[in-house]
Amino acid sequence: MKLYFAGTSPYVRKVVVMAMETGLDKKIEHVPTSVAPTQPNKELAKDNPLMKLPTLVTDDGMRLYDSYVICDYLDSLHKGEKLIPAAGPARWDVLRIHTLASGLTDAGILCRYEGMIREEGKRSEPWIQGQLAKINQGLDELENEVEHLDGRLTLAQIATACSLGWLEFRKPAGDIRKGRPKLMAWYDAFMKRPSMQATIPKG
Amino acid sequence: MKLYFAGTSPYVRKVVVMAMETGLDKKIEHVPTSVAPTQPNKELAKDNPLMKLPTLVTDDGMRLYDSYVICDYLDSLHKGEKLIPAAGPARWDVLRIHTLASGLTDAGILCRYEGMIREEGKRSEPWIQGQLAKINQGLDELENEVEHLDGRLTLAQIATACSLGWLEFRKPAGDIRKGRPKLMAWYDAFMKRPSMQATIPKG
Numbered sequence: 021m022k023l024y025f026a027g028t029s030p031y032v033r034k035v036v037v038m039a040m041e042t043g044l045d046k047k048i049e050h051v052p053t054s055v056a057p058t059q060p061n062k063e064l065a066k067d068n069p070l071m072k073l074p075t076l077v078t079d080d081g082m083r084l085y086d087s088y089v090i091c092d093y094l095d096s097l098h099k100g101e102k103l104i105p106a107a108g109p110a111r112w113d114v115l116r117i118h119t120l121a122s123g124l125t126d127a128g129i130l131c132r133y134e135g136m137i138r139e140e141g142k143r144s145e146p147w148i149q150g151q152l153a154k155i156n157q158g159l160d161e162l163e164n165e166v167e168h169l170d171g172r173l174t175l176a177q178i179a180t181a182c183s184l185g186w187l188e189f190r191k192p193a194g195d196i197r198k199g200r201p202k203l204m205a206w207y208d209a210f211m212k213r214p215s216m217q218a219t220i221p222k223g
Numbered sequence: 224m225k226l227y228f229a230g231t232s233p234y235v236r237k238v239v240v241m242a243m244e245t246g247l248d249k250k251i252e253h254v255p256t257s258v259a260p261t262q263p264n265k266e267l268a269k270d271n272p273l274m275k276l277p278t279l280v281t282d283d284g285m286r287l288y289d290s291y292v293i294c295d296y297l298d299s300l301h302k303g304e305k306l307i308p309a310a311g312p313a314r315w316d317v318l319r320i321h322t323l324a325s326g327l328t329d330a331g332i333l334c335r336y337e338g339m340i341r342e343e344g345k346r347s348e349p350w351i352q353g354q355l356a357k358i359n360q361g362l363d364e365l366e367n368e369v370e371h372l373d374g375r376l377t378l379a380q381i382a383t384a385c386s387l388g389w390l391e392f393r394k395p396a397g398d399i400r401k402g403r404p405k406l407m408a409w410y411d412a413f414m415k416r417p418s419m420q421a422t423i424p425k426g
Binding site for chain 1 (some may be wrong): 259260261262263268272273274275285286287288289291292295296299310312315316318319322323326330336340341342344345346347349350352353354356357360361363364
């Protein structure tokens with residue numbers, strides 16, 4: 021399989037951690053890929069017209085995106101216990117927290133684009149404050165329900181850890197640790213997994 | 224069940240069509256809700272810290288988001304043929320096209336916010352062009368693989384129709400019909416379904 025890859029993308033990291041945790045990483049070739057909303061990547065567009073990372077091309081030529089779809093696909097390929105529960109309250113809890121975690125980085129990336137991609141003078145403070153409110157409320161929610169991240173490994177845990185890692189790496193919302201001791205203790209423990217250590221973003 | 228609702232949201236429409244097509248709509252109460260990235264909605268934030276629509280609260284108090292998660296949940300509640308295939312190539316095709324369709328409106332909404340939410344003088348033409356490229360390439364992809372939208376009803380069809388409907392309603396990318404006769408013929412036929420007729424956006 022071929023994975024359009026960037027080592028600093030939290031969505032790519034989630035897929036790579038998922039692959040490592042399910043023993044599939046050796047079957048996936050990483051294709052280093054650069055994306056930015058103002059610089060169309062025509063190579064990537066051949067397999068994903070939205071030009072977003074990650075995008076997976078399977079050995080039989082299926083093109084898969086976004087990161088959730090790729091994780092769902094990878095979860096179907098291994099014989100171990102599933103990281104996305106098949107049914108029941110556990111499934112909805114994992115899927116909701118996955119969305120929440122993704123929403124944190126979606127908002128963080130919009131903040132980052134605001135400062136990085138846009139021309140100076142075209143940056144909107146109300147827009148940034150709106151995105152920061154989503155991040156801060158989302159983190160507070162995770163702090164309040166951190167027990168939902170306990171138990172056997174799930175995609176919710178991987179997604180949360182990759183989002184927190186990215187928020188600490190790029191710091192769009194500053195210091196996220198203050199007032200969230202339980203969440204960050206959970207994160208620090210989760211970070212000890214070899215899959216997380218092997219995928220720490222650099223740059 | 225309680226659904227935070229706005230009649231002009233393509234993501235809300237997808238959930239409502241899904242509910243109608245699976246016979247669940249009578250069990251869902253609509254709570255009219257206004258959201259904008261620069262105007263935090265504190266009521267919605269109690270159930271979804273990301274403050275996005277749709278958000279569903281189930282009768283047993285589960286909070287579910289985003290629209291995909293809600294559709295997956297609704298699909299688990301009915302006894303008919305599933306709109307999200309359980310496994311195999313059909314599943315990955317439906318999930319990929321669902322992502323593609325959502326990506327069209329994600330990009331369209333960013334274009335719309337650029338003109339509507341932002342202060343004048345803070346609008347970036349390169350940003351808008353980057354989002355329009357995603358929309359146009361995505362629509363061309365759907366035109367080229369329109370046969371993937373044939374066959375029995377799936378979430379891919381509902382998502383695509385709701386996205387096309389929104390792009391025609393708000394017109395962030397202008398006239399989307401030109402050069403896409405097969406896709407738009409498919410859409411016009413799909414629009415005859417009572418579920419689509421009952422959910423045409425107004426405003």
